[in-house]
Amino acid sequence: MKISTRAGRIEPFYVMEVAKAASQLAREVAHSSRPMIFLNIGEPDFTAPEAVQEAAHKAIRDGATQYTQATGLEPLRERISQWYADRFGAQVPARRIVITAGASAALQLACLALIDAGDEVLMPDPSYPCNRHFVSAAEGQAVLLPTTAKDRFQLSAEQVQAAWNPRTRGVLLASPSNPTGTSIHPDELRRIHQVVQSNGGVTLVDEIYLGLSYDDTFGHTGLAIDDQVISINSFSKYFNMTGWRLGWLVVPDALVPVVERLAQNLFICASTVAQHAALACFEPESLALYEQRRAEFKARRDYFSPALEQLGLSVPVQADGAFYAWADCREWCARLGVKDSWDLAFTLMKESHLAVTPGRDFGTAQTADFLRFSTASSMAHLQEAVARLKALAG
Numbered sequence: 001m002k003i004s005t006r007a008g009r010i011e012p013f014y015v016m017e018v019a020k021a022a023s024q025l026a027r028e029v030a031h032s033s034r035p036m037i038f039l040n041i042g043e044p045d046f047t048a049p050e051a052v053q054e055a056a057h058k059a060i061r062d063g064a065t066q067y068t069q070a071t072g073l074e075p076l077r078e079r080i081s082q083w084y085a086d087r088f089g090a091q092v093p094a095r096r097i098v099i100t101a102g103a104s105a106a107l108q109l110a111c112l113a114l115i116d117a118g119d120e121v122l123m124p125d126p127s128y129p130c131n132r133h134f135v136s137a138a139e140g141q142a143v144l145l146p147t148t149a150k151d152r153f154q155l156s157a158e159q160v161q162a163a164w165n166p167r168t169r170g171v172l173l174a175s176p177s178n179p180t181g182t183s184i185h186p187d188e189l190r191r192i193h194q195v196v197q198s199n200g201g202v203t204l205v206d207e208i209y210l211g212l213s214y215d216d217t218f219g220h221t222g223l224a225i226d227d228q229v230i231s232i233n234s235f236s237k238y239f240n241m242t243g244w245r246l247g248w249l250v251v252p253d254a255l256v257p258v259v260e261r262l263a264q265n266l267f268i269c270a271s272t273v274a275q276h277a278a279l280a281c282f283e284p285e286s287l288a289l290y291e292q293r294r295a296e297f298k299a300r301r302d303y304f305s306p307a308l309e310q311l312g313l314s315v316p317v318q319a320d321g322a323f324y325a326w327a328d329c330r331e332w333c334a335r336l337g338v339k340d341s342w343d344l345a346f347t348l349m350k351e352s353h354l355a356v357t358p359g360r361d362f363g364t365a366q367t368a369d370f371l372r373f374s375t376a377s378s379m380a381h382l383q384e385a386v387a388r389l390k391a392l393a394g
């Protein structure tokens with residue numbers, strides 16, 4: 001069967017090969033003294049609070065399951081607007097918030113609304129692989145710009161200006177980032193946005209990990225900079241609702257009807273049950289639980305990154321958010337006689353029953369030298385992982 005050139009441009013998700021092999025081996029070693037520990041997972045190990053679960057049950061029982069308007073339930077847009085004010089001190093009117101089926105749908109809508117065939121979008125290398133594929137799906141071209149630890153693995157305004165050309169449509173950043181857990185300093189984001197605006201482009205910031213921020217210097221939304229900044233967010237990470245498929249997009253006023261038209265046609269609406277359930281995320285007891293969990297994620301980071309460092313897996317920039325440690329594994333590759341992070345991931349899987357993510361999918365610049373460890377796993381698992389790494393290191 002002939003497939004579209006558009007589909008052909010989407011690269012395979014290589015880490016799925018690692019994940020598949022890890023799941024297979026996990027079944028074999030499940031009853032051994034060392035069952036597989038999964039540090040490759042990019043989703044919280046917590047689930048939605050009881051109040052959220054109960055709200056979902058209630059919506060189903062009450063038959064509140066018809067389509068909503070394409071932009072989402074009004075009260076949910078209002079509560080998100082209030083959350084921006086309470087948590088981030090940012091004024092984000094509900095009318096600019098569009099509820100979507102996860103950040104993934106928000107990214108698709110943003111890309112389809114803004115990108116024409118052949119348009120280029122600048123992104124940091126490393127970055128979340130799907131983001132460049134959303135650009136390709138809109139027939140644009142992601143241009144990955146290598147980043148350094150000095151810039152927290154984020155783009156600088158100078159880099160954006162130097163890379164800008166007549167085909168450039170804008171930037172797509174993620175702050176905090178997957179795979180590094182590091183954010184752009186708000187001042188740098190402001191400068192980048194100025195460069196983008198002066199070139200007539202658009203600034204898109206994927207803020208899906210913004211709620212899971214551990215450092216006041218960085219935990220700011222780009223929406224506070226200017227109402228032309230477009231922000232993508234989700235109930236998946238901070239709100240622990242990955243499989244519920246719910247997120248949102250904040251756009252400038254002029255773009256609301258455009259995104260609404262696209263959303264009506266492509267999705268009709270996000271899951272109604274999930275939307276009703278998400279209203280309960282903003283109840284005081286749910287927010288208190290989310291904050292406890294945020295503290296737990298921070299405690300894991302505080303334990304795990306220094307432990308990796310001590311083992312010779314250097315973490316050049318401490319994550320200020322999310323639940324990842326981006327570790328330089330060159331020393332380990334040399335010590336164990338393996339070629340790169342891809343091979344090292346398989347060695348750790350086979351020898352120590354530890355599933356981790358090699359850098360390969362996240363870009364090309366230095367990704368053969370880096371592993372992504374996820375700390376979305378219990379402290380006990382993280383301690384056991386460190387013990388196994390120690391044993392392997394000898």
Ligand SMILES: Cc1ncc(COP(=O)(O)O)c(C=O)c1O
Nearest residue numbers: 042102103104128178234236247
């Ligand atoms: C940076 C980033 N953006 C977007 C997504 C997609 O998230 P969602 O579950 O909201 O579609 C992820 C998921 O891991 C992510 O890490």
